[in-house]
Amino acid sequence: MIAITGVRLIDGKGGSFNEATVLVNGTEISEVRTAGRAQIPDGTQIIDGNGMTMLPGLIDCHDHLSSMGYGLADKWGLTEPVSQRHMRIASVLKQTLETGYTTVRDGGGLDAGFRMAVDEALVPGPNLQVVLDVITPTGGIGDHASPSGYHHPAPPNPSLPNGVADGPAAARAKVREMVLGGADAIKTGTTGGASSRPGLGPKDLHMGRDELEAIVDEAHAHGKRVMCHALGGPGLRMAVEVGVDSIEHGTHLDEDPDLLPLMVENDVYYIPTFSVYIYHRAAGTPHGRARSDELTEHHVESLQMAMEAGVKIVTGTDAGGWVHGNNAQEISCLVEAGMPPMEAIISATSRAAECLGLDDVKGSIEVGKTADLILVDSNPLDDVTTLEKGGSVRFVMKGGATVANNI
Secondary structure (H helix, E strand, O other): OEEEEEEEEEOOOOOEEEEEEEEEEOOEEEEEEOOOOOOOOOOOEEEEOOOOEEEEOEEEEEEOOOOOOOOHHHHOOOOOOHHHHHHHHHHHHHHHHHOOEEEEEEOOOOOHHHHHHHHOOOOOOOEEEOOOOEEEOOOOOOOOOOOOOOOOOOOOOOOOOOOEOOOHHHHHHHHHHHHHOOOOOEEEEOEOOOOOOOOOOOOOEOOOHHHHHHHHHHHHHOOOOEEEEEOOHHHHHHHHHHOOOEEEEOOOHHHOOOHHHHHHHOOOEEEOOHHHHHHHHHHOOHHHHHHHHHHHHHHHHHHHHHHHHOOOEOOOOOOOOOOOOOOOHHHHHHHHOOOOHHHHHHHOOHHHHHHOOOOOOOOOOOOOOEOOEEEEOOOOOOOHHHHHHHOOEEEEEEOOEEEEEOO
């Protein structure tokens, strides 16, 4: 039994309490006392949290933990031996956990073996959900071809199925292949993006409706949620109408406001991923920088309109190809774009857990929930930027086990 006493508690669901005590028994939270003294059993390990703020372990719903760059050589696994790359990924997993992120959904590139290794405690890291790769037609964002259309003669990782599928039958089969490979969710994409090839921009549709319908139907038949890369235009509308579970990016929702009530009605989550465009604007390809500049005002307007409409907004960085270990940058981005700090924290805790289908066990400080929690030496409601790079994080607990302690 562990008791953490005297903390300022932000419970992940909108509550904030002073002088709270939280008891952890095994892997679960067994008592949360927000007023008065908790009954602490004899023999309990006591951690004095005076001056600290406790939050649920943070959640990133869209990262790329195995990505170290956007170049074709990196995508084809040619920049270093695969063993060295795996050790590098293990380092990223440890760093991410120690900055306060106890759960991450990887948006493509990470195979199921990393999730299994974390679950077996072979390497320290956040709880993982993986999608393996992005299912799109030839020439789509899931097609890692050279500019001439040449494909790598052998997959750099046989544990990652190729995401290319043309036609509804092939798309349905590809979902089954991803599930067979251990995918926790299915990822697809209906538009281009900032980093996609010239000629495939943020509002360009590159998938047939019948293909997307097959992907969504097959994924849901297997009990898998569908995350969909969609920035704007007809591809964004199609994704919402067909019934994906989350819109990734959604930078031009402001141009199609009729979609917002439909997202609310169909319980479609919105993952804006502001972070990645910071890096595309600063260091992307020439066409990527231009696209990112163009979408900036639309992106902020889209977030504000989504908030007003009641769309469920959750955090995801998508920034793995540029930076690792600063997942909390996305919380800062949401606040900078107009979201109240408490709402931004909810977007990275309880609402993010909902998006991943984990809200019965994660995302909030409540009795019966898994003891994923962090202590920070600041009040993030006053300044959320203190969470960036784990700067204020002094203690991390995952599943009742202390994984970082600098109190």
